[in-house]
Amino acid sequence: MNKITLYLKQAWMMIRQxxxxxxxxxxxxxxxxxxxxxxxxxxxxxxxxxxxEYKRDRTLIIDSVEKTEKDSxxxxxxxxxxxxxxxxxxxxxxxxxxxxxxxxxxxxLSRIEASTxxxxxxxxxxxxxxxxxxxxxxxxxxxxxxxxxDIQSKSKNVVVSQSCAxxxxxxxxxxxxxxxxxxxxxxxxxxxxxxxxxxxxxxxADVWAPFSTTEYTDIDDLLGDCEIAxxxxxxxxxxxxxxxxxxMMHKYNQHDKLFxxxxxxxxxxxxxxxxxxxxxxxxxxxxxxGYILFALLIIPALNLSGMISSRMNKRLPExxxxxxxxxxxRQLLSQILWENFLLTIFGGFVGIIICYAILLCGSSWxxxxxxxxxxxxxxxxxxxxxxEMLFNWWVFAAxxxxxxxxxxxxALIPASISLRQTIINSLxxxx
Amino acid sequence: MxxxxxxGIDKIYRxxxxxxxxxxxxxxxxxxxEFLSIMGPSGCGKSTLLNIIGLLDTPTNGSIEINSKxxxxxxxxxxxxxxxxxxxxxxxxxxxxxxxxxxxxxxxLPLIYRGTSHKESVERAxxxxxxxxxxxxxxxxxxxxxxGQCQRVAIAxxxxxxxxxxxxxxxxxxxxxxxxxxxxxxxxxxxxKDGCTIVxxxxxxxxxxxxxRIARFFDGRQVC
Numbered sequence: 001m002n003k004i005t006l007y008l009k010q011a012w013m014m015i016r017q018x019x020x021x022x023x024x025x026x027x028x029x030x031x032x033x034x035x036x037x038x039x040x041x042x043x044x045x046x047x048x049x050x051x052x053e054y055k056r057d058r059t060l061i062i063d064s065v066e067k068t069e070k071d072s073x074x075x076x077x078x079x080x081x082x083x084x085x086x087x088x089x090x091x092x093x094x095x096x097x098x099x100x101x102x103x104x105x106x107x108x109l110s111r112i113e114a115s116t117x118x119x120x121x122x123x124x125x126x127x128x129x130x131x132x133x134x135x136x137x138x139x140x141x142x143x144x145x146x147x148x149x150d151i152q153s154k155s156k157n158v159v160v161s162q163s164c165a166x167x168x169x170x171x172x173x174x175x176x177x178x179x180x181x182x183x184x185x186x187x188x189x190x191x192x193x194x195x196x197x198x199x200x201x202x203x204x205a206d207v208w209a210p211f212s213t214t215e216y217t218d219i220d221d222l223l224g225d226c227e228i229a230x231x232x233x234x235x236x237x238x239x240x241x242x243x244x245x246x247x248m249m250h251k252y253n254q255h256d257k258l259f260x261x262x263x264x265x266x267x268x269x270x271x272x273x274x275x276x277x278x279x280x281x282x283x284x285x286x287x288x289x290g291y292i293l294f295a296l297l298i299i300p301a302l303n304l305s306g307m308i309s310s311r312m313n314k315r316l317p318e319x320x321x322x323x324x325x326x327x328x329x330r331q332l333l334s335q336i337l338w339e340n341f342l343l344t345i346f347g348g349f350v351g352i353i354i355c356y357a358i359l360l361c362g363s364s365w366x367x368x369x370x371x372x373x374x375x376x377x378x379x380x381x382x383x384x385x386x387x388e389m390l391f392n393w394w395v396f397a398a399x400x401x402x403x404x405x406x407x408x409x410x411a412l413i414p415a416s417i418s419l420r421q422t423i424i425n426s427l428x429x430x431x
Numbered sequence: 432m433x434x435x436x437x438x439g440i441d442k443i444y445r446x447x448x449x450x451x452x453x454x455x456x457x458x459x460x461x462x463x464x465e466f467l468s469i470m471g472p473s474g475c476g477k478s479t480l481l482n483i484i485g486l487l488d489t490p491t492n493g494s495i496e497i498n499s500k501x502x503x504x505x506x507x508x509x510x511x512x513x514x515x516x517x518x519x520x521x522x523x524x525x526x527x528x529x530x531x532x533x534x535x536x537x538x539x540l541p542l543i544y545r546g547t548s549h550k551e552s553v554e555r556a557x558x559x560x561x562x563x564x565x566x567x568x569x570x571x572x573x574x575x576x577x578x579g580q581c582q583r584v585a586i587a588x589x590x591x592x593x594x595x596x597x598x599x600x601x602x603x604x605x606x607x608x609x610x611x612x613x614x615x616x617x618x619x620x621x622x623x624k625d626g627c628t629i630v631x632x633x634x635x636x637x638x639x640x641x642x643x644r645i646a647r648f649f650d651g652r653q654v655c
Binding site for chain 2: 003006009010013014017317318320321322323324325326327328329330331422423424427
């Protein structure tokens with residue numbers, strides 16, 4: 001049994017002997033950790049590689065194009081989403097692994113009815129090109145994705161989610177069956193595993209159809225109504241892709257006699273989450289998260305610090321006797337931090353339970369936060385968070401790190417102050 | 432040969448308003464194997480002197496030599512802690528057992544800081560607890576023991592590291608006469624059989640007379 005085991009053994013005894021203090025401390029720590037962990041899970045969902053967006057680390061996003069007249073006397077200016085021609089141009093670039101255009105029809109996301117002879121249900125319908133299935137890693141339960149020839153031939157072939165298949169046909173065995181969407185008949189050629197509603201707008205849907213089957217508007221050469229996602233061959237080639245796109249646009253602008261086009265992007269997936277029109281201010285947004293995290297940690301840490309301070313006063317004679325028998329200040333500080341760490345770890349467990357309760361009860365609230373209220377749940381889209389979102393090493397490592405930081409902040413100062421006392425003052429604190 | 436040598440020890444406590452001289456020019460030598468009692472009225476500086484000998488407090492002036500080692504004011508926290516751990520054992524009036532540790536864990540405390548293996552520490556703790564008659568209370572908590580038993584645990588803790596010097600401040604002050612006598616018997620046995628040098632602060636004239644020598648103090652000065 002080493003020193004740390006003895007420290008932890010003593011800490012366990014103290015927890016049992018001081019039940020009120022321990023309960024308050026553990027609950028306080030648990031609440032703080034729960035709130036911080038909830039924030040962390042939301043950020044994890046927002047940025048981590050999750051189904052079907054496993055390539056987020058090498059994904060670039062272009063959601064807007066700006067167009068100005070070359071005539072310097074004109075102030076005319078246009079800004080819009082790009083169009084599918086730009087997708088075709090980017091597709092040719094050497095460092096690009098895959099590229100997709102997703103029709104930007106937020107206002108059409110909900111209240112489209114899909115129906116069979118038996119039933120009908122509101123769905124989220126997404127129109128994409130064939131590159132979509134390369135950029136995103138959907139898991140096909142049955143069938144296949146639509147391909148370039150389906151796009152070119154305007155085949156009314158669709159891919160549906162597992163829940164959608166079950167809802168419409170009471171089975172997942174729906175290949176070659178037809179559904180009616182907005183008065184047109186579509187044939188189901190693939191069934192994919194459901195996408196959680198908290199994922200990115202480009203991937204959340206119940207039904208996916210070739211963009212060529214819908215009316216889309218190419219305003220002119222590059223402006224239209226799609227959003228573009230590009231994957232580089234590796235995360236090291238992101239800069240190369242950006243450079244190739246910049247070069248491509250430079251050449252394009254040289255050939256166009258009337259207009260200059262400027263892409264608002266490409267942004268890395270990470271940065272794209274912080275873009276508001278022309279403004280991309282990752283640092284300020286990150287600072288905001290930093291301030292929230294700081295507040296979530298420092299306020300409870302100060303309270304806990306006060307509690308520990310009062311407990312340290314009660315433990316002064318113990319510190320004195322330990323010093324008398326050969327303990328150094330450093331050893332005692334280490335002991336106090338270990339003991340406190342045990343309490344904080346218990347708080348961590350409580351925090352994890354509270355956090356999961358918050359996440360499970362408030363998943364639709366989280367969906368709204370992540371989509372800025374744009375997405376309206378259908379009966380099919382699941383607000384539920386997946387196992388990989390909730391139970392992963394990053395989240396647990398974050399909890400451990402939070403416990404560690406809370407422990408240091410709350411225990412270090414009171415412990416250091418107590419250890420500054422002389423042995424005599426520690427042994428006889430009333431003097 | 433003196434195992435403890437104090438030369439010209441002064442101790443002055445200073446606050447903003449007042450200055451109190453607790454010890455004044457104390458010169459004291461304690462021979463190896465001696466059992467010295469320090470006596471005097473309350474506030475005469477007995478405990479202050481014991482604390483200075485135990486390196487728990489520092490003198491304002493003067494030098495301390497213990498076991499032929501001059502205690503330098505510049506000694507680091509670590510060096511002082513090591514010296515206390517290896518050379519000195521302490522027994523206090525109010526026992527100072529750690530309430531969250533059981534008897535055996537309280538006793539092996541000095542060996543933790545010495546880096547002794549846990550197995551060896553436990554064996555030695557059992558041996559010293561048997562010696563003080565508490566081998567049947569190994570896993571009891573201090574709150575489950577009588578005052579006399581607590582003081583015997585404190586003595587076991589003081590001797591587990593086999594220190595050459597035991598410093599004890601009114602070890603029977605909180606005990607009834609029977610328990611006090613038992614504790615004194617243990618201290619005498621340690622002095623006579625193990626050759627431990629013992630310095631004891633006491634108010635009890637009878638107990639003091641049983642020791643090798645008495646040093647009497649009054650108003651911070653040694654009077655005989």
